[in-house]
Amino acid sequence: MHSAAKGTPGLQIKERRRAEAKRRLNDNIPLLILFVPVLLFYVIFKYVPMFGAIMAFKDYNFAQGILHSPWSGFRNFQILFSNPQTLGIIRNSLVLSVLNIVVGFPAPIILAILLNEVRKQWFKKWVQTLVYLPHFFSWVIVGGIVITLFAEQTGIVNAMLERTTGSTTLFLYNEISWIAIFVGSGIWKEAGFSTIIFLAAITNIDPSLYEASSLDGANKWKQILYVTLPGISSTAILILILQMGNVMSVGFDSVYVLQNAGVYNVSEVISTYIYKVGIQGGQFSLTSAMGLFESVVGFILVFAANMAARKFDRGLW
Missing domain, CATH: 1.20.5 (Single alpha-helices involved in coiled-coils or other helix-helix interfaces)
Known part of the structure; x- marks a missing residue:
């Protein structure tokens, strides 16, 4: 009982x-x-x-399909990495991705902080709309805008240079200027979307922190440094971890619409290689191996970035 x-x-x-x-x-x-x-x-x-990743370990052909194509083991990886061109493609992918992160990641944070300091709401809304609008443009439209600006014979920039200096510059055919245009166009297209995310994070900061720092004699710069940036640090780390997963994946559209033979040595990346060799050339197994390699590297980088963030109590999991 x-x-x-x-x-x-x-x-x-x-x-x-x-x-x-x-x-x-x-x-x-x-x-x-x-x-x-x-x-x-x-x-x-x-x-x-993801089931299609098995093609990386097979000698795939349409007649037999994925399941019945003969097994080839790691032969596709051996062929891939024995080709000197592969190292150049991986290098280009890493360089362009790292530049996009190093140069492009701080841009929306700076823009969000600047917009947060604007007191005229009508001006703030107009600027937000203008910087967010390019996010909805396809890369075909962005590529057309870039060509309109930087083309040698018909570009607006070269027309102004010819009037002032009497000469033109091959912006789209010079490797260094092409990289700068590629990174800059990517920032122009996508910075507005991330800016809205960071603005939302800034609005969640307790206003009393700004009042207390102002009473302690902190100016705007110190308030940004010691209140705003720590307040959005968790959001920034989250976005950075997600971007680390795309380090090997520069994107197909953004590169393909601006690519030309003159800058092939710096513009040929994994996504364009998969399109040309895999889809156009029909070597599906070989490009599946490249795609699997890209995914594994991205997976490792995401976990490594998260482990580093966890040491500062900012990890995703």
């Missing part, structure tokens, strides 16, 4: 927890229904295609 009476409160607690969990499930059914399309998208377009 004593043990039965003692166990009754425990059973009641379990029943209450079960009822509470059921109630929360019923309350969240509309949200779960909204989540279903997102789940299906990732399952169909992200996880199911």
Whole structure:
């Protein structure tokens, strides 16, 4: 009798927890229904295609399909990395990606801080709209704008140079200027989207921190340095970790629309190599090996960046 009476409160607690969990499930059914399309998208377009990675270890052909094509082991990787061109492609991918991160990552943070200091709301909204608008442009449109600006014979910049100096410059055919234009166009297109994220993070900072720092004699620069930047550090680290996963993946559209034979040595990256050799050349197994290598490197970099962030209590998991 004593043990039965003692166990009754425990059973009641379990029943209450079960009822509470059921109630929360019923309350969240509309949200779960909204989540279903997102789940299906990732399952169909992200996880199911992972099965195709097996082509990297096979001598794939259309007639036999993925499952019945002969197994080749690591032969595709041996062919890939014995080709001197492969090292150059990997180098180009790393250089362009690192430049995008080093130069492009601080840009939206600086822009968000500057916009946060604007007191005229109409001006702030107009600037936000203007910097966010390029995010919706396709890279075909961005490439057309770049060519309109920097083309040798018809470009606006070269037309101004010819009037002032009497000569023109091959901006799109010089390797250094091409890299600068590529990185700059990427910042112009995507900085506005990240700026909105950082502006939202800044608005979550407690205003009393700014008031306290102002009473302590901190000017705007010190408030930005000691209040704003620490306040958005978790958001910045989160975005940086996600970008580390794309270090080997520069992107296809952004490179392909600006690529030309004159800058092939610095513009040929993994994505364009996969398109030309895999899709146009029909060497699916070889480019699958390259794609798998790219994914593994990105996976390792994400985990390494997260482990480094965890030492400062800023990790994703």
